[in-house]
Amino acid sequence: MTTHTGPHPTRRLILQGAVSVALIGLGNLPFAPVRAAANDKYPEEAFKLKNEADAIKALYGRTAEPSDKIKLDAPEIAENGGVVPISVATTLDKVTTISFFVAENPNALAASYKFPDGTIPAVANRLKMAKTSNVTAIVEADGKLYSATKEVKVTVGGCGG
Amino acid sequence: MKRSLPIAMLLALSLAPAARAANEADYQAAYAAAEAASEEAAGMRNQWTTTVSTLAAAKKAGDGGDFDRAVAAAREAEALAKASIVQATSEKEAWKAMEIR
C-alpha cells in the first residue's frame, strides 16, 4: 500500500497510487471465475484496494446480488467512528465466507471470515469507519454471492476547540 | 518606460513601511500590557486558552522581527485577557441565576 500518505496527502497523489494498484490487480486476475476465497491464503490484494467493487472482484472474482436472507445489523448513527458494532446473520445455507466492506474507508475491504462446515453463518465485530458510508456484507453461499447494505452515519466525535 | 516602472515601485515600497510599521518599542509596550492582563487573569484562575496562544503568537512574531503582526496579536491577547477578567468578576454573583433550587 502506498504508505507515504501523510495526513494531508494531495488527493491526486493517492488516487493515482490507488488507480495504478487497481490496474495491476486487475491485470493479473485470471478472468475465469476464481474461487479465490476458498484457499486460506491472506487476500493481500483485496485488502489493498481502495474501491469496493475492485475489492469484491479481487476477493471473489465476481459480483454479488442483493438478498433479503441476510440480516445486517449496524447503528443508524455511530456513537464513534473508531468503534462501530456491526453484525450479520443469514439463513442462506452452505455459507463458506462472509466479508465486510466500508465503501468510504481508505480501503474498502474491512474483514473477511471463513466458515468451515458446522459453523453458524453469523458474526459480530467492531469496525472503524472514516466517515459516513455504506457498509456492505457479502455472503458466499454454495458458490454464489449475496449482499446486504446499510448506511451508517459517522460524525466527528468530541467537541474540539 | 519599462526601466522606470520598477524604480517607481521600489520607491513606493521603501516609503510605505516607514510611515505605518510598528517598531520594537511599540511591540514591547503592547506585549507588556498583554502579559500583565494575562497574569491577572491567571491569578483569578480564569485564564483562557486563546489568551495563552495569542500571546505566544505575539512573542513569536516579535522575536521574528515582524512587529506589525506582533503588536496586533499582543493587543488581541490583551483584549482576550481583559474579557476573561470581566467574566470572572461578573460570574462571582451571576452563577446563582443558573442554580437549581
Place this chain on the structure above:
Amino acid sequence: MKARTSLLLGSLSAALVALALTSPRVIAADKVDPVADAKAFQNFFFQKFPDVKHEDFVNGPYSMNEDMKRQWQEKEEFPPYEFALDAGKEMFSTPFKNGKTYADCFANGGIGIRQNYPYFDTKEGKVVTLELALNRCREANGEAPYSYVKDEMASLTAYMAFTSRGKPMDIRIPDDPRALEAFENGKRYFYTRRGQLNFSCASCHVQSPGERIRAEILAPALGILNAMPIYRSEWSGMGTTSRRFITCNSQTRAVPLEPQADEYRDVEYFLSYVANGLPISGPGARP
C-alpha cells in the same frame, strides 16, 4: 482584528445583560443546605425526564438516546475497559517494595468502598478524592505517585469502582463549616461560566442533556460521576475523573487547573453528594 475584539466584548456584555434579565430567582438566605440542594437537583432531572428510570441517569448519554443505548449494551457484552479492570485487579494485589498493598491503606481492603468517595477529611479540612487517596497510599509506602490522567490511575480506580458496582452513592457531609464551604465551593464551580465559549458545567449538563453538541449526546449532570473511570472510544483509552474535568475545561477554551486542584476536589464532592442514592456503575464505557 480590531473588529473581532469589539465583537467579542459586545457579545460578552450582551450575554451578561441577558443573564441579568432572566427572572432573578429569589436568592435564598445564604445558608448552605446540601440536603435541600440535593433534593432540588434530583427533582429537577426527575421532572425534566419523567420516563427515565432514576437509576438509569448514571448511564449518562445512554439514558438519553435509544440508538446509542443499543450500541452501548452491545459493547457491554465484552466491554473495552476489560483490560483496565484486569490490570487494576493485578496492581491491587501486587505488594509495594515494602511488602504492603493498597488493601492496607483502605477500609475493608479497598473492596466495595468507592461509593464513599470523595469524603471530607476533618483533620486536613479538605475533600479527599479516591484518586488522591490512592496516590497518598503509594507515597506513604515509598512508591512514586501515578499521573492523575494516565492509565495506571484509571486501572486502579476502575477495579475499586467495579467492586462497588450497584451500591448507592453514599457521600457524607460532616457537621463542619469547612465541609459546607467545600460543598458550596464545588457548587459555585459547577455553575460558573468559564472559557472563551463562556460555558459552565451546567450550560451543557443541566440546560441541554440529551441534546447533541457536535456529535456527542450530552449526559445529564445527575449521576455523571457514578460511572467513573470511563473508557472513551474517542480517547480509545481509559479516562479518570481528573482527565474528564481537564478536557471539559479545554473544550470551553478555559486553561485547566492542575489535577486534584481544590476546585476539582470540591466540584467532585458536590456532584457526588447530589447523586446520593444512585448506583455506582463504574467503570463505564462512553462514546
Place this chain on the structure above:
Amino acid sequence: MASSIRVRATSNGDITEVQTLIQHPMDTGLVKDAKGALIPAHYIRELKFACNGRDVFVANWGTAISKDPYVKFSFKGAKKGDDLKISWSDNKGGSDETTAKIA
C-alpha cells in the same frame, strides 16, 4: 504477563458461542503521533480458532478493525470441557495464542 486474548466460550449442548476481545493497537498507518510522525501500520491480519483438531473459524482482518478488536461467532460439534485454541498473527510478525475450556 496475562495473554492478550480474552475469550468466553459457552456451550448449550449443541451450539458453542465464542466471544473474544484481543488487546492490540490495530494501527492503520495513516495516523500521526503528537510529534507529527506517522505511526506505522500495526494490525492483526489473521485470527484462527481451532477445536478438536480442526479450524472452526478464521478471520482475515485489514486496518479497519477497531483497536482492542472484538469478534463473536458460534459453531456446532463441540461440547463442554473441549479445548478451544485461539491464535493470531499481525503484520509485524507479532503473535499470541491461548487455549480456553468451553464452559
